Amino acid sequence: xxxxxxxxxxxxxxxxxxxxxxxxxxxxxxxxxxxxxxxxxxxxxxxxxxxxxxxxxxxxxxxxxxxxxxxxxxxxxxxxxxxxxxxxxxxxxxxxxxxxxxxxxxxxxxxxxxxxxxxxxxxxxxxxxxxxxxxxxxxxxxxxxxxxxxxxxxxxxxxxxxxxxxxxxxxxxxxxxxxxxxxxxxxxxxxxxxxxxxxxxxxxxxxxxxxxxxxxxxxxxxxxxxxxxxxxxxxxxxxxxxxxxxxxxxxxxxxxxxxxxxxxxxxxxxxxxxxxxxxxxxxxxxxxxxxxxxxxxxxxxxx
Amino acid sequence: xxxxxxxxxxxxxxxxxxxxxxxxxxxxxxxxxxxxxxxxxxxxxxxxxxxxxxxxxxxxxxxxxxxxxxxxxxxxxxxxxxxxxxxxxxxxxxxxxxxxxxxxxxxxxxxxxxxxxxxxxxxxxxxxxxxxxxxxxxxxxxxxxxxxxxxxxxxxxxxxxxxxxxxxxxxxxxxxxxxxxxxxxxxxxxxxxxxxxxxxxxxxxxxxxxxxxxxxxxxxxxxxxxxxxxxxxxxxxxxxxxxxxxxxxxxxxxxxxxxxxxxxxxxxxxxxxxxxxxxxxxxxxxxxxxxxxxxxxxxxxxxxxxxxxxxxxxxxxxxxxxxxxxxxxxxxxxxxxxxxxxxxxxxxxxxxxxxxxxxxxxxxxxxxxxxxxxxxxxxxxxxxxxxxxxxxxxxxxxxxxxxxxxxxxxxxxxxxxxxxxxxxxxxxxxxxxxxxxxxxxxxxxxxxxxxxxxxxxxxxxxxxxxxxxxxxxxxxxxxxxxxxxxxxxxxxxxxxxxxxxxx
Numbered sequence: 097x098x099x100x101x102x103x104x105x106x107x108x109x110x111x112x113x114x115x116x117x118x119x120x121x122x123x124x125x126x127x128x129x130x131x132x133x134x135x136x137x138x139x140x141x142x143x144x145x146x147x148x149x150x151x152x153x154x155x156x157x158x159x160x161x162x163x164x165x166x167x168x169x170x171x172x173x174x175x176x177x178x179x180x181x182x183x184x185x186x187x188x189x190x191x192x193x194x195x196x197x198x199x200x201x202x203x204x205x206x207x208x209x210x211x212x213x214x215x216x217x218x219x220x221x222x223x224x225x226x227x228x229x230x231x232x233x234x235x236x237x238x239x240x241x242x243x244x245x246x247x248x249x250x251x252x253x254x255x256x257x258x259x260x261x262x263x264x265x266x267x268x269x270x271x272x273x274x275x276x277x278x279x280x281x282x283x284x285x286x287x288x289x290x291x292x293x294x295x296x297x298x299x300x301x302x303x304x305x306x307x308x309x310x311x312x313x314x315x316x317x318x319x320x321x322x323x324x325x326x327x328x329x330x331x332x333x334x335x336x337x338x339x340x341x342x343x344x345x346x347x348x349x350x351x352x353x354x355x356x357x358x359x360x361x362x363x364x365x366x367x368x369x370x371x372x373x374x375x376x377x378x379x380x381x382x383x384x385x386x387x388x389x390x391x392x393x394x395x396x397x398x399x
Numbered sequence: 400x401x402x403x404x405x406x407x408x409x410x411x412x413x414x415x416x417x418x419x420x421x422x423x424x425x426x427x428x429x430x431x432x433x434x435x436x437x438x439x440x441x442x443x444x445x446x447x448x449x450x451x452x453x454x455x456x457x458x459x460x461x462x463x464x465x466x467x468x469x470x471x472x473x474x475x476x477x478x479x480x481x482x483x484x485x486x487x488x489x490x491x492x493x494x495x496x497x498x499x500x501x502x503x504x505x506x507x508x509x510x511x512x513x514x515x516x517x518x519x520x521x522x523x524x525x526x527x528x529x530x531x532x533x534x535x536x537x538x539x540x541x542x543x544x545x546x547x548x549x550x551x552x553x554x555x556x557x558x559x560x561x562x563x564x565x566x567x568x569x570x571x572x573x574x575x576x577x578x579x580x581x582x583x584x585x586x587x588x589x590x591x592x593x594x595x596x597x598x599x600x601x602x603x604x605x606x607x608x609x610x611x612x613x614x615x616x617x618x619x620x621x622x623x624x625x626x627x628x629x630x631x632x633x634x635x636x637x638x639x640x641x642x643x644x645x646x647x648x649x650x651x652x653x654x655x656x657x658x659x660x661x662x663x664x665x666x667x668x669x670x671x672x673x674x675x676x677x678x679x680x681x682x683x684x685x686x687x688x689x690x691x692x693x694x695x696x697x698x699x700x701x702x703x704x705x706x707x708x709x710x711x712x713x714x715x716x717x718x719x720x721x722x723x724x725x726x727x728x729x730x731x732x733x734x735x736x737x738x739x740x741x742x743x744x745x746x747x748x749x750x751x752x753x754x755x756x757x758x759x760x761x762x763x764x765x766x767x768x769x770x771x772x773x774x775x776x777x778x779x780x781x782x783x784x785x786x787x788x789x790x791x792x793x794x795x796x797x798x799x800x801x802x803x804x805x806x807x808x809x810x811x812x813x814x815x816x817x818x819x820x821x822x823x824x825x826x827x828x829x830x831x832x833x834x835x836x837x838x839x840x841x842x843x844x845x846x847x848x849x850x851x852x853x854x855x856x857x858x859x860x861x862x863x864x865x866x867x868x869x870x871x872x873x874x875x876x877x878x879x880x881x882x883x884x885x886x887x888x889x890x891x892x893x894x895x896x897x898x899x900x901x902x
Contacts, residue, residue, distance in 0.1 A: 256500075256509065263490050263501045270488035273452060274502045275472030389491065 103346060104230045108238055109304060111342025113138070113296040115241045118320035118327075118334055119248050120292025125324055126252060127285035128265035128390035132188025133173055134293045135317025136195020140165045141297025143203035146308040150206060155214055159298050166294020167287055169195055174286040178279050181394040192317065203308040213306040237299045242335075244292070249331040261285060265388035268395045278395050293317070315368065322371040328386040337374075344370045401464045403428045403556055403587040404449070404480075409458035411444050418444040419455070420611040426556060426587040431578060433598040433619060434591045435631055436608035437829045438800060442591050443485075445608070446558050449589070450482045451475040476504070481549030485560035485591075487541050489533050491665065496529035499548045519550050523577045534665045538565035538688050546577070556587045563597060564855070565688050568890035575601055593631070595624045609633055632830050639837045639862055642845035648678025650715070651849035652699075652731070652818045654875075657710040657719075659698050667691035667873045669698060674868060674875060676849040678817070681840060682878055683864030684853040687893050691873035692853050693736065696822040699851065700733040701726045713818055727759060732816035734808055736823040736853075738800065742807040745796025749788075750777040752795050753810060760814060776813070784809035784835060801832030808836050812843060819843060822853040837863050857886060871895045 117134050124131050144165035149158025169191060176187045216235045217223070223233040252258040261281055264271045268278050296316075301308050319341060327334035348366040351358065402425040411419040418441045426432045436442045447453040449460070451469035459466055462478050469475050472482075489498050499516060500509045513529045520526050525543045533541060542562060549557055559578075563571040578601065582588055590602055598605055598619045605619040607630045615630045622630075653676070659669040669691055676682050686692060697703040698711065705711055705719035712718060713729040723733065733756075735741040743752045750773040754762045762773050777792060784805040788798055795803055804825070811819060824840065825833040841863055844850045853870075854860050860867055861881060868878040869892035876892050 259493075259497055259501050263493065263497075266490040266492055267488075270490060271501075273472060273482075273484060273488040275451070275474075275476060276501070386492070 101227060101229050103350070105234070106346045106349075107339065107342045108230070108234060109342075110345040111338045112235070112238050112241050113299045113304065113316055114320050114323060114341055115335065115338035116237070116244060116299065117293045117296035117317060118323040118338060119241070119244050119331065120289035120296075121320055122324050122327070122329060122331060122334055123248060123252075123261070124285045124289035125391055126265045126329055126388055127261050127282050128268055128388050128393065128395075129177065129282050129286055130184045130188065130392040131170070131173060131191070131286060131289055132185060132321065133169065133191025133195060133317075134289075134320050135313055135315065136192035136198075137166045137169045137290055137293035138195075138297040138300070138313045138317045138320075139199035139311075140169055140195045140202065141294030142301040142312060143199035143206075143297075143308055145294070145298035146209075146211070146301035146306075147202055147206055149302060150209055150211060155302065158302055159295065162294040162298030162301075163291045164294070166290040166292070166297070168290075170286050170290020170293070173290070174283050177394065178282055178286070181396050184392050184394065196311070196313075200310045203310060206308045207310070209307060211302070211306050214303050235303050237295075237303055245331055245335045252331065262388075265390055268390045268393070272395070272397055278397070282395075293320075296320075319367065319371055322374065325387075326371075326374045329388065330386070341367055341370065402426060402461070403463060405461040405464075406445075406449070407459050407461070409445065409448060409460075410456045411441075411448060411453060412456050417611050419448070421458070422608070422611070422613055424606055424613070426589055428555070428587050429582050429585045430604060431582050431588045431590055431602045433602035433605040434589055434608065435593065435595075435598065435605055435627065437593070437631055438827050439610075439829070440608040440631070441611040442608055443560065444611075446482070446560060446589065446591060449475070450480060450558060473504075476552060479553070479555035480558065481552055481554030481556070482558040483542065483545045483549055483560065483562055485562075485564065487545055489541055489544060491534040492532060494530055494532050495527050495536075495544055498533055498544055499529075499551065502548050503551065515551060516547060519547050523550065523580060524573060525550075525577065539567065539570040542566065542574075546574075550581075554586060556589065557581065558589045558591070560591045561593070562590075563592065563594060567687055567893040568857070568886055569894060571597070595619075595627045598627065599624065607631055628830065639834055639841065642841050645679055645845055647680055648847055650675045651678045651713065652676045652820075652851065653712045654699070655710055655712070657698055657705055659694065659703060659705060661694055662703060667694055669694055670873045672698075672873075672875045674851075674878060676818075676851055678847045678849050679844055680865040681844045681850040681852060681863055683860035683867045683881070684851065684870055684875070685857060685860050685867060685889055685893060686853075686855065686870035688855050690870050690893075692822060692855075692870060694873065695870060695875070696733075696735060696820065696853060699820045700735070724759065727756070730814075730817035732756075732811035732814055732819050734811055734819070734821040734824065736826065738803050738807060739796055743795040743803060746794050748777075748792045748794055749781070749798075749806060750774040750792050752806075753777045753780070756810060757814065776810075780806055780809040780813055783813060784839070799829075801828040804828045805832050805835060808839065812839055815846070816843075816848060818849045818851075820851045820853075823855065824852060825854075825856070825859060833859075857889060861886075869893055 117138055121131060121134055141162035145158045145162030148161030149155055173187060173191050176182045177184050214235060216233050219232050222228055252262060260276055264276060264278050264281050272278050300312055323334055323337045326337045344367045348363040352360050352363050404426050406422060406424040409419050409422040422445055434442050448455050451471045451474050460469060496512055500512050516527060516529055525547050527543055527547060562574060566574060578588055592598060602619050605617055606613055607615045619627060654672050654674045657669055657672040661668045667690060698705060701721055701723040708717035708719040710719035713726060713731050716729060718726050718729060739745045753773045753776045754768055762769055786802050786806045788802060808824060824836050840850055852864060864881050866878040867881050867884055869876045869889060871893060872895060
């Protein structure tokens with residue numbers, strides 16, 4: 097494996113959790129709901145996934161536990177913002193704080209425990225080709241995240257259910273007047289977003305590190321949120337954006353290793369600064385043209 | 400003959416308000432049935448019940464003789480009830496085809512949708528381009544989407560809620576012939592409007608609601624417009640008196656080649672708009688909704704600043720770069736279209752709302768609000784404009800539309816402004832308050848002020864304006880004397896015919 101191959105693999109590794117979590121949030125936001133709780137759901141997913149994998153000894157059970165944790169937290173969020181029509185920003189922030197605290201509690205007994213990372217795919221012959229590790233030797237999560245991106249693209253752009261979801265996000269009052277089930281679709285979207293965030297958390301604790309430490313999500317949930325805006329709510333741009341930010345993360349790691357005389361803290365902040373710059377450029381350029389029309393607005397039908 | 404749909408004893412309460420009080424209504428197949436009433440009479444509530452959007456507290460609905468429960472719009476649509484909404488239920492960023500596809504019944508393939516849209520369009524004369532995003536379309540085209548969407552489901556009953564309020568006279572004619580074709584084919588139509596001339600032309604029967612009750616049912620072809628109006632209102636409606644002959648003063652307000660890109664993504668840019676208004680006259684600006692009226696009002700009031708100071712003048716002084724307060728200091732006053740949230744803050748009291756636009760008139764001293772002065776002013780406005788309200792100084796949002804409109808118009812009127820710009824002065828206002836407001840505008844102009852009235856209601860413009868200009872896609876036509884321009888010609892200008900002449 098050459099140096100470039102190794103670098104490409106680390107880029108993919110850094111991009112994958114962002115892609116999974118952000119793709120979930122993209123679907124949620126296209127349905128008109130703003131869930132700022134990704135960071136919290138990712139943290140709980142990482143803790144539960146790691147704990148379940150250690151206790152059961154089964155990676156599959158760990159992944160399932162992480163998804164379940166994301167579902168439970170997002171279900172709580174759905175209860176608040178759909179059932180009680182609470183403010184989505186406040187509820188999402190509360191969800192993040194709750195998730196970060198809860199993950200510390202769940203993971204408390206597992207700090208310092210090590211576990212074998214989920215191994216990458218190995219296809220004899222193909223993986224050993226030049227560049228084969230990038231194309232054929234990635235982690236199963238990576239292939240899943242790419243499949244997720246294209247499935248989302250198809251779902252939103254081509255399927256009837258995707259059209260319904262987009263309509264609801266665009267204008268929930270019109271959608272309701274046409275008899276579309278606004279709250280049911282939004283519930284499904286929120287749960288999907290929660291499952292994706294939980295899964296992205298499992299990737300962190302079962303593949304990326306692989307161990308549990310409090311606060312290990314390190315703001316990736318927020319970057320995922322920014323990515324959705326950066327991608328102007330389009331799946332393919334999100335795919336591109338996730339790899340761009342993955343690249344930025346790896347770049348700063350290499351810059352630190354190369355000791356360029358820049359303080360390491362400044363380099364560590366690079367992906368976050370890039371996030372802010374991307375958001376500023378986007379909003380100056382197009383006045384957030386493509387934001388779903390009903391994004392963040394609570395829906396309360398007449399009786 | 401069994402009625403297509405029969406409502407019996409429908410009661411709908413919202414808290415203490417009874418919006419529908421034992422309403423009976425029958426619609427026969429092949430009939431165009433008018434539902435008349437003032438704003439707040441309960442028309443919209445009744446059709447929402449009929450379309451499944453609201454559940455009645457009491458009463459029964461029979462569909463072709465069989466009692467039915469309408470649990471939601473999908474249940475109504477499954478029976479064969481279609482609806483064309485007043486405020487369109489469209490999705491601006493989706494295409495025409497997507498807007499139609501999303502409302503088709505489940506399991507209905509969307510593959511041949513474009514062909515079906517074209518077929519319906521051909522049959523009823525409703526041409527549409529399926530791939531255009533909705534926000535690029537005019538109000539008339541948007542309404543066509545709503546109608547095609549309803550027709551694709553082959554409705555037996557079609558409800559239309561004030562369908563002509565956004566159409567040019569010519570577009571309305573096209574709509575009427577579509578509706579005649581539908582009725583001839585056996586479809587029942589329930590037609591809601593407050594344009595009585597249309598009802599007399601188009602409808603076979605009329606049911607009139609007042610304060611939630613059915614007060615009369617008649618054959619509108621046998622009644623006069625005045626008789627229908629008094630049935631709706633319950634009393635004679637005062638006529639607006641034209642001003643006595645008076646000489647015109649100098650130009651008090653002008654726009655000189657005003658060009659302004661829109662700040663809103665889907666907004667309309669103003670293109671070289673010029674207009675001169677002299678003291679003593681009312682200029683009416685007609686146009687179909689969404690052709691730059693909001694942007695024009697913003698530019699005239701100073702909410703949006705022009706590129707050059709000379710683009711807007713008040714009494715000869717260039718004010719194009721001055722904000723709204725600076726323009727007020729030059730004796731201009733402004734009444735925006737939206738009462739709640741633009742002209743008034745709904746949760747604040749009337750006296751606090753006085754301060755919002757009148758803080759320069761002795762409502763503030765040494766940086767502090769003089770609440771006593773504000774309360775006195777509020778009471779003066781209430782008295783002068785007969786504003787009806789529950790409490791002494793209630794929150795603005797608790798007033799009915801007509802009363803709040805009288806208040807916000809009165810607030811500016813009592814300043815005795817030299818220039819008054821008003822957008823949609825009587826939109827959604829009952830006939831009594833409408834007459835009061837129109838009379839006040841005429842009297843203000845007669846006292847020497849320059850008045851600009853932006854309105855989508857041609858009847859209103861003809862009732863009060865001395866000259867009429869038409870706005871289309873951000874361009875303003877020249878202002879024609881009202882006596883010299885007919886509705887036909889205005890309609891053509893509203894549809895954009897002016898471009899051809901200009902070019």
